[in-house]
Amino acid sequence: MDRRDFLKKTIRGSIVAGATVAFGDYAKLLAAPPVSPTPYDLVAVKGGEPEVMFDKAIASLGGMEKFVPRGSKVLVKPNIGWDLTPEHAGNTHPKLVARIIEHCLNAGAKEVSVFDHTCENWVQCYKNSGIERAVKDAGGKIVSGDSEGYYQKVALPKGKRLTEAKVHELLLGADVFINVPVLKHHSSSMVTIGMKNLMGVVWDRQYWHRNDLHQCIADFASYRKPALTVVDAYNVMKQNGPRGVSTGDVVAMKSQIVSTDFVAADAAAAKLFGAEPADIRHIQLAAQMNLGRIDLDALSIDRIKL
Amino acid sequence: MSVLFFALTAFLFLDFRNIVAPSLAGGLLYLQFVPSLLKFVNAAALGAAGFIVVVILTVLFGRVYCSTVCPLGALQDVISFTARKKGKRRHFQFSEPHNVLRYSILALTVLLLVAGSGFLLNLLDPFSSFGRILSSLIRPVVLVVNNVAAISLERLGVHTLYRVRWAVIAPVSAGVSMAMLMLVAWLAATRGRLYCNTVCPVGALLGLLSKISFLRISIDEGVCKGCKLCEGVCKAGCIDRGKKTVDISRCVGCYNCFAVCPKDALRFEKKWRRRVPAAQPNRERRDFILNFGMYLLGLSGVGEQTKKIIQSRPTTIPLRVTSPVSPPGSGSIEHFTATCTACHLCVSACPSRVLMPSFLEYGFLAMLQPRMDFHAGHCNYECTICMDVCPSGAILPLTVERKKLTQLGVAKFIKENCVVYTDNTDCGACSEHCPTKAVNMVPYPNPANKRLVIPEVKPEYCIGCGGCEHACPTKPYKAIYVDGNPVHKLAKKPMVKKIEEKADNNEDFPF
Numbered sequence: 047m048d049r050r051d052f053l054k055k056t057i058r059g060s061i062v063a064g065a066t067v068a069f070g071d072y073a074k075l076l077a078a079p080p081v082s083p084t085p086y087d088l089v090a091v092k093g094g095e096p097e098v099m100f101d102k103a104i105a106s107l108g109g110m111e112k113f114v115p116r117g118s119k120v121l122v123k124p125n126i127g128w129d130l131t132p133e134h135a136g137n138t139h140p141k142l143v144a145r146i147i148e149h150c151l152n153a154g155a156k157e158v159s160v161f162d163h164t165c166e167n168w169v170q171c172y173k174n175s176g177i178e179r180a181v182k183d184a185g186g187k188i189v190s191g192d193s194e195g196y197y198q199k200v201a202l203p204k205g206k207r208l209t210e211a212k213v214h215e216l217l218l219g220a221d222v223f224i225n226v227p228v229l230k231h232h233s234s235s236m237v238t239i240g241m242k243n244l245m246g247v248v249w250d251r252q253y254w255h256r257n258d259l260h261q262c263i264a265d266f267a268s269y270r271k272p273a274l275t276v277v278d279a280y281n282v283m284k285q286n287g288p289r290g291v292s293t294g295d296v297v298a299m300k301s302q303i304v305s306t307d308f309v310a311a312d313a314a315a316a317k318l319f320g321a322e323p324a325d326i327r328h329i330q331l332a333a334q335m336n337l338g339r340i341d342l343d344a345l346s347i348d349r350i351k352l
Numbered sequence: 353m354s355v356l357f358f359a360l361t362a363f364l365f366l367d368f369r370n371i372v373a374p375s376l377a378g379g380l381l382y383l384q385f386v387p388s389l390l391k392f393v394n395a396a397a398l399g400a401a402g403f404i405v406v407v408i409l410t411v412l413f414g415r416v417y418c419s420t421v422c423p424l425g426a427l428q429d430v431i432s433f434t435a436r437k438k439g440k441r442r443h444f445q446f447s448e449p450h451n452v453l454r455y456s457i458l459a460l461t462v463l464l465l466v467a468g469s470g471f472l473l474n475l476l477d478p479f480s481s482f483g484r485i486l487s488s489l490i491r492p493v494v495l496v497v498n499n500v501a502a503i504s505l506e507r508l509g510v511h512t513l514y515r516v517r518w519a520v521i522a523p524v525s526a527g528v529s530m531a532m533l534m535l536v537a538w539l540a541a542t543r544g545r546l547y548c549n550t551v552c553p554v555g556a557l558l559g560l561l562s563k564i565s566f567l568r569i570s571i572d573e574g575v576c577k578g579c580k581l582c583e584g585v586c587k588a589g590c591i592d593r594g595k596k597t598v599d600i601s602r603c604v605g606c607y608n609c610f611a612v613c614p615k616d617a618l619r620f621e622k623k624w625r626r627r628v629p630a631a632q633p634n635r636e637r638r639d640f641i642l643n644f645g646m647y648l649l650g651l652s653g654v655g656e657q658t659k660k661i662i663q664s665r666p667t668t669i670p671l672r673v674t675s676p677v678s679p680p681g682s683g684s685i686e687h688f689t690a691t692c693t694a695c696h697l698c699v700s701a702c703p704s705r706v707l708m709p710s711f712l713e714y715g716f717l718a719m720l721q722p723r724m725d726f727h728a729g730h731c732n733y734e735c736t737i738c739m740d741v742c743p744s745g746a747i748l749p750l751t752v753e754r755k756k757l758t759q760l761g762v763a764k765f766i767k768e769n770c771v772v773y774t775d776n777t778d779c780g781a782c783s784e785h786c787p788t789k790a791v792n793m794v795p796y797p798n799p800a801n802k803r804l805v806i807p808e809v810k811p812e813y814c815i816g817c818g819g820c821e822h823a824c825p826t827k828p829y830k831a832i833y834v835d836g837n838p839v840h841k842l843a844k845k846p847m848v849k850k851i852e853e854k855a856d857n858n859e860d861f862p863f
Contacts, residue, residue: 093857129734157509165785165823167703167732169370174734193515195503233793234780234805251781252825258777284851286789294850300857317862325803327778342863349861 087345088305088314093352096280096302097145103276103304104149106348113273114222116154121220122146122186124278125228125243126162126177128289129170135281135296136289137171138228140180142278142302146224147186158184159216162246163191165289189216197249204335205265207257212249217270225272225308229279229315231287231295235260237319238288239312240275241267241328264331267308271337275311277303279318309338310345317342354419358426364741365486365700366494368516374701374740381743383421385554386477386693390470391745394691400745407561414562414569418548418555418604424478425548425604427485428540432587435541443584446592447543449602450550458556471717474694476553479743481532483695484720488522488529488709491700517705520728525696525709525720544587549602559601567620569603569610571596576617582609667769667829675836676713677724677761677816680731681739681747684839689718692746698722698738704729706818707738721746724760726818726834731760733787733817756787759843761816761836763791763809769831770807776800782807782832785819788846791832807832812844 089106091099104110114120124138132139143160150158160181164171172178172188181188190196197212217223227243235242241263245251254262279301286295301318305311309332313323323329323340333340360380364372381387381402388402406417418425436442461472474480495516502513539547548555562568571582573596583593586609590602598618609618675685679698682688699707699722706729707722714721724731733756739749750758763782771779776798783791790813793805807820809832816834824830 090861090863092861129732167735169703170732170734187511189511190514193499193517195499195515232780233783234778252823255779255781255823255825256771256827258775259779260777284853286848288784289787291787291789291846292848294848297851297853297855299855301855314861314863320862347861347863351857 085346086348087307087339088303088310088342089348089350090301090303090314090318091350091352092299092301094300096139096142096278098352099280099300099302099350100142100145100149100276100304102350102352103302106350107274107304107306110149110153113224114150114153114155117156118154118221119219120150120155120158120222120224121216122150122158122160122224122226123217123243123247123272124160124162124177124226125246126168126171126175127165127246129166129174130290131174132176133281133293133296134290135228135230135283136287137175137177138226138278139280140176142276142280143177143226144180144184144186146226146276147181147184150222150224151185155222158186159189159220160186161189161191161214161216163214163249163251164246168192191246194249200269202265202269204268206261208254208262208265211266211269213269214247214249217247223270223272224274224276226276226278228283229277229299229319230283230290231285231319233287235263235328236326237316237321239277239315240272240308241312241332260327260331263328264335264337267328267332267337268335272308273306275303275305275308277311277315279303279315282319284319307338307345309333309340310342313340313342314347354421354426354429357421358423358430361423361482362486362490365483365697366491367700368491368495368498370701370703370737374737377697377701377741377743381479381697383417384479384743385417385421385558386473386479387695387742387744390691390693391743394687394745406558410558410561410565412566414565414567414600414603414605415555415558416605417558418545419606422478422548422554423482424536424552425545427482428536428545428547429587429606431537431540432544439541444544444586444589446583446586446594447546447589449590449599454550454556454559457551458553461553468690469717470690470693471719473553474692474720475528476551477693477695478548478552478554480693480695481529481536483697483700484525484529484709485533487696487700488526489533492518519699519705520708520725522709522711524711528720544589545604546589548604549588549590555604562603563601565600567622568600569598569607569618570621571598572617572619575615577615579614581612581614582618585609585612665774667766667774667826667831669766669768670829671764671766671833673833673835675761675838676710677726677818677834677836678714678840679707679722679724679738679747680755680758680760680840681736681742681750682840683748685714685836686838688746689714689721691744692718692721693744694720694722695743696720696722697741697743698747701737701741702729703735703737704732706731706822724816724818724834724836726821730785730818730822757815757843757845759815759837759841761814761834762811763814763816763820763832764835765791765807765809765832766829767806767831769826769829771826771831772796772798772804772806776802776804778804779825780805780807781823781825782820785823787817787819788813788815788843790814790843790846791820813846815843 089103124143128136130136147158227240232238282299283290283295316323383402385403391400499515502515580593583591588602588604590599678688708725709720710723783793790810794808796804796806821833
């Protein structure tokens with residue numbers, strides 16, 4: 047409890063500090079014409095621990111209160127797809143997940159839930175990824191995604207190949223949705239980032255694989271825009287993805303990308319990985335469907351090095 | 353004691369959350385006669401001497417196994433107790449032994465076993481029957497109760513229980529279990545332990561042994577007033593009040609008669625005073641015959657089931673399966689089918705639901721013995737639970753490291769069924785799931801001139817876990833599947849070229 051209290055207080059303090067800074071900025075700009083409520087489209091951080099980088103990034107975007115109204119229900123969706131320990135970088139880093147939950151609760155969220163429809167046995171994935179423990183310690187709720195009964199059919203009016211999907215009820219019931227993918231190599235789509243991570247909120251993934259995978263990924267992305275996409279690039283699996291064979295596949299990149307625009311987040315993360323966003327077909331398709339922006343040059347980006 | 357044994361054993365089979373550490377199962381099931389016997393004989397596991405303990409106990413005190421350790425026995429007691437509470441027939445009666453039937457069944461079971469088939473033994477072994485009844489019939493009921501409770505709690509926002517997914521239904525296993533349960537329940541409700549003394553081969557064998565046991569129940573004719581109280585509580589129906597005798601070969605050692613006799617006319621008699629001490633049966637010879645017989649068994653009959661077509665463009669090329677896939681640790685199908693009693697503890701314990709009762713895949717005589725069904729799931733790379741729980745030694749323990757290199761079968765790729773080939777779109781589900789990257793994606797030149805990759809199998813790295821087959825989305829036929837190795841092999845250790853790249857923290861962002 048001491049540790050948690052300490053963390054909460056620290057975060058609260060930093061948020062107050064951040065707000066003061068922001069307020070200071072506003073005060074300076076009072077005479078100027080009104081500015082956009084989010085000064086940056088995207089924040090990229092590098093050189094710190096996952097939780098420290100997130101503190102910086104969310105402060106730069108104006109604090110979690112901007113995204114999480116008091117009393118709201120939040121869904122945080124990390125990648126917990128594989129029965130792997132954190133150093134294998136197959137799943138989102140547990141420390142990042144925990145810190146996001148703490149920020150949400152401090153912003154006044156009523157409850158923060160976490161789940162994934164895993165690829166391997168879910169009990170072992172939740173446990174060995176370290177995420178179950180981290181979520182519980184941070185005061186969040188870890189929920190199973192392992193029964194078709196949790197998933198309800200929704201229509202995807204903008205979908206080209208995927209026109210309906212069964213979606214986990216937690217996403218349907220959430221006021222705020224935060225997508226927290228891990229940046230990884232992928233055997234067929236080269237990289238897997240945010241949009242691909244959404245395969246873990248639906249029941250029937252095989253349909254996607256059978257019916258033009260990239261189009262389905264872009265189609266589903268049109269269903270609901272996450273309030274935030276937080277890309278974990280602390281440890282990055284550079285080869286043999288998405289499951290990896292050993293820790294030899296992993297490079298410590300110590301980076302993180304946070305954005306309200308999920309296409310931009312994926313594009314920036316792809317760049318970080320060393321790929322051209324336009325070469326990743328689902329990123330290209332999503333941009334064509336006007337779901338977000340792929341042209342990073344036109345965005346206002348806060349680049350933070352620690 | 354018997355209640356404790358029964359409750360713990362039942363819990364093992366119903367423990368869908370894998371609460372019990374698999375290593376504890378070994379201790380609990382140590383005394384289960386048939387699994388222990390087969391493990392001892394086939395796996396040459398000296399530690400698996402539980403059945404010898406049972407033999408010694410029987411030779412000393414009679415069939416205490418039947419009254420205390422055997423879970424099917426305890427189940428019958430529960431049934432007959434309830435039936436007797438409700439029904440009009442409140443008392444048991446002496447009945448003549450069905451010696452011809454019971455020794456014929458025993459002889460036939462032994463003969464079949466010697467001839468190399470555990471078919472009858474597996475069908476009639478009380479422990480395995482009990483296991484099948486629990487895992488095929490009772491477990492689903494428990495899951496329904498759990499899921500209903502979980503859904504109700506979720507309404508209240510509580511997620512301490514979680515909904516549990518169904519395993520694929522195995523109708524044959526459920527049918528056999530149901531038939532057995534009905535037979536046992538009917539016999540128990542009407543005639544007490546008649547099953548144990550007529551059908552059960554373990555009961556018949558231990559009955560023979562108890563004829564020479566050291567302590568035997570007998571009636572002191574001088575003291576007995578012939579009140580028939582003892583006969584009324586004898587669930588084995590072995591006390592003949594008229595002749596004032598106890599048929600010790602059918603006595604299951606419950607000692608209920610002791611408790612009710614007002615005159616203490618029932619007593620233990622020490623029988624070995626003048627006789628040659630009862631020798632154990634000549635195990636060496638028997639073991640030799642058993643071993644010899646069991647290794648004669650080959651395999652036959654491989655079925656491939658297909659599912660109904662949902663896809664708009666169904667795949668066309670059927671799989672050519674030459675051998676089913678036996679669980680890791682089983683070494684070979686020969687060893688597995690000769691040693692497995694089909695108790696389905698591994699089926700119950702498998703967290704990935706990949707172990708399923710077989711039908712004809714291993715051949716008729718090995719029906720119900722579990723196989724790896726990759727439609728149902730795939731074998732978790734890090735998991736060794738089935739090896740840790742198997743009581744009969746059909747699945748022997750391997751270290752995690754060894755298990756990760758044990759090749760149960762090899763993935764076969766059918767290009768013509770693959771989405772990349774038929775539709776010219778990306779998929780890669782198989783390669784995603786492959787833990788050793790034996791299934792790798794390689795560039796695929798295609799008519800649509802798209803940048804595509806297609807699976808390529810490096811069989812020497814494949815361990816046959818079935819991740820690729822389970823994930824493959826094509827229907828009705830998969831584009832990649834695992835063909836079993838009748839004798840498991842060793843795969844090459846997955847090669848990982850360590851990434852040389854170092855991230856430079858001072859470098860600018862690439863955007």
